Amino acid sequence: MGHPALAADFTANEERAHWHDRALWFVRQKRDRMAASVPEWEELRATASAIKQHTQSLLADYLQEFEKNATAHGAVVHWAADAEEHNQIVLSILQQHQVQNLVKSKSMLTEECHLNPWLEKHGIHVVDTDLGERIVQLREEPPSHIVLPAIHIRKEEVGECFHEHLGTEKGASDPEYLTEAARQHLRDCFCKADAGLTGVNFAIAETGGIVICTNEGNADLGVGVPPVHIACMGMEKLIPRAEDLSVFLRLLARSATGQPVTTYSSHFHGPQQGGELHIVIVDNGRTEILQSEFRRSLDCIRCGACMNTCPVYRRSGGHSYESTVPGPIGSILTPLRTPEEHSTLPFACSLCGSCTDVCPVRIPLHHQLFALREHLDSKNLLERGKKLQMKVLATVFSRPWLYSLVGRIARKALRWTPRFLTYSRLTPAGLWGKARELPEAPRKSFRELYRERQQQTASERNHSDRSNG
């Protein structure tokens, strides 16, 4: 359908779109207060950006160092070139251990690889244990935000969903009551699980350790009970040294939710006693991005701050992006992979630049969105009508005389055309005019008035020269 149509649907319910906007703006404001409380905030951002760019430039070396050190701790490292390989690796580990029940903590990578439906197809029961993820899983819809997956759902709707699936009282919408119900339900799932799967926030080359950040502790519960822990990560999650972690942990939660740090930042160095730790490192198009002008989009630490600040995301909702990662960063990553299906995303942006300035690792998001538009043009994927308009405009603007003439005609036409025609839906002016008036067309342009003024001044000067003479 494309972003404009889905966004128009979302904004059509003005009250809901404003509610969504305010909910996310609230998170953005919390982030602002937290960022302001750190005097070296901008220095932290610059440092994080430098570490990430350094790591990406030597990624192959750091990945090998990580593999060596993780293996030394007893972890098994797997390499997946794409989503299919990733899913196959996960499935075969689970099948080896005859796993029937899998608990998962949040992992955008497995969303990207569409792991859940694949596993379910192979008879494995998968439970997402992050509360928001569980809500969207029960509702059979994708997350609408990478940190707040159920931000688009109101508590009354959660109540209905839990009544249907978890047997809570009909009409109950008290968040505490609902959370408690989810907690009891998930506790059951944790106890029954044969294996736990997590994402990875940071993998440290120097130590071979991985770090997983959650607020609910669900990753720890998920991998603490069952003997098998599978950790899935995109290959860009590397950082060189343990001491670099401090920079990112200080930025991550402050940027994401306005907390000083995530409630749980859990470090794993090898498997628990008697258990197994499998780390699946996935490429799935990342090498290609790394080699392109869009490489800095791989620096993303998935905090979601660009979504919270994006005035378009806040008013159009995550689902309007039809993409695992929505918002500004998703509008870069997804069209790079599937440009045909997602060619409207780089244009779902007013180029305001708020995302670039909020990003904790200083990805020049809006510059990349700008560059991505040219990238789409190079693949012949721009909307034809728009491309034609731009060609015509460029022809006009290349000839000053033609520009002046077209300007005069257009202004005259705007003054004389009856309102119902000007504002008819069939013209670009009509699209503008659905909610807005067009500017009033003046009789004379600036250049005409300026020329008259110059001529008048010159003739006055002439006149006074003559009378003086």
Add this chain to the structure above:
Amino acid sequence: MKVALFIPCYVDQFYPGVGLATVAVLEACGVSVDFPEGQTCCGQPMANSGCMDQARPLAEHFVSTFAGYDYVVAPSGSCVSMVRNHYDHLVDRQDQKAAEVRSRTIELSEFLINVLGHSFSGSFPFQTGIHQSCHGLRELRLAGCSEEMTCRDSLLRNLLEGLDGIQFAQLQRPDECCGFGGTFAVSEAAVSAMMGQDRIDDHLQAGTQVLTAGDMSCLMHLDGIIRRRRLPIRVMHFAEILAEALRTPGLQTAEPAQQGGE
């Protein structure tokens, strides 16, 4: 000092008053300007649409039109940012002339304060709401933005602050985008309009009587909504405010006249 005036195409066609106000303000500062008639459009609509092949000839045309001036002054942060920040992809990077034009193209408030060091007096007794246009704010850094924890003065506010009687509206969201965004305003019309309405609602709650900005494009979009909703907010480019203040001397200049009358 050789100063050229760069009037963005849509200002030329739809807001000639803003161009004239810019001339009046610059002349009041003792600067005489040239208006090279060959100028058309900086190429931003094409570049923002991804059509770099269409933007390129316009960038080259811009460079040849404005070569040789000490400053190219424009009452638009957005068009200035296009020239300064995006022309390096469009024109020959080795070309000295192009590099000079890029670095000498400057937004009006920056020119008035950072180059001329001029301050304005006069009267403007209105509750004024400043819309920080995004490209001036985040690409030219003409003010501090709410995302970055870096202190910066707002040049626009500094320019207006000296006017007698002016008061500034306190917004709940000081620098959210108005939703114009060039072709975005049409291709994402629904979101664009909602963003504009939300900005205006913020100005309404803040008691804004006059809404001002450094970019007429944002104001064109916001004014379109204001007129459609028949709201009591007047929209003015800051150059128009300064030009109006110049015509209505403030207390400091008015006082001697009153004393003379006694």
